[in-house]
Amino acid sequence: MHDAPLAGLHRLVWTALMAALIAVGAMVMLPVGPVPVTLQTLFVALAGLVLGPARGAGAMLLYVLAGVMGLPVFSGGKAGFAHLLGPTGGYLFGFACMACIAGFGGLRGREARDTAIRLPRVALALCCCLAGLGVAYLAGAARLMQVLDIDVARAVAVGVLPFLPGDVVKVLLAVAAWRFLAVRRLLPR
Template sequence: MSNLTLALGRPTLADRIVSRTRVMDVVLIIAGAALTAVSAQIAVPLWPVPITGQTLAVLLVGVTLGAVRGGLSMVLYAILGVVGLPVFSESSSGWGVIAGPSGGYIIGFIFAAILTGWLAQREWDRKLLRAFVAFLAGSVVTFAFGLPWLATYLGAVGVPNDLNSVLTAGLYPFILGGIVKSILGAGIITLAWVAVGRRDKKNAHQ
């Protein structure tokens, strides 16, 4: 059935748990968007960008589903928010969120999921240290999109948007949380692989 799947490239954790079919791919893509939407509601309100649980969810989705399905899941998440479903942080929605200070981060989620998924398909998610690096790389990609977007927004609304102001608003408050999320995500995914390996060994001896 591998020819009837959106899971292009090497198998990921999801492929070791469920069947690799197009129907299951769609289910996983929707589930990834839903997980991100739920995680977005775990938020500490800050201006201009809140601290949320989204990033961890995004990276887990990318690592678990792979580059194509992970990226599509984040595209779906963004589209659902734009069309009016309250999936963004603090149950917000609409194009105004994308056009606002957080928009670049949401766009960055797509590419972060693609990168972490690509790394996972090269088995970077099997060992703790490499998994941590993969999660950290995904976080860096998110900020690579989020910070320039934030700078543009701040300038448009007449707020200082020099480098230090942008970093103070959009990076510094998130560094510690990003490291913690990367450690947590790496722990979750490597433990999941250990569990799958044990299951396979048990099934092989039955």
């Protein structure tokens, strides 16, 4: 009976921690064109894997809410609702979807509660993260097309292709970190 409130608090702390890590990931930035390179992809995927679909997306939405309320958490230390309407606003929406989709890959590892996170579970987690990344790219490219008034080919050339190799590496790192936490039974309850 006494564990229920603590488990809820534990999940809440993890959600806030993942939102903070997403913000830190936005600060590690390399400006290249209209879409900067950041470490957000790593922490968005990790949030989904660690927290599950709903809480993973919730961590991303908490991060967005902090930025909309004026905290300088968006890439380059930006803040405000206007950032959501800019060329990179689609990625922020897409990242919430990515965290949700990635969360389905982490569920089995949490439900099993064993130390044997074997290849099929890791492969599922990786596939879910990559599918989520695809959705984030789709939302981001769509917003780029709208705001910059460019065609699909140009949006993909500017907002997807330059980031694909690095984002795949970040997703691999997120899956490795999730597996590390799962094997050591450090995931939220």
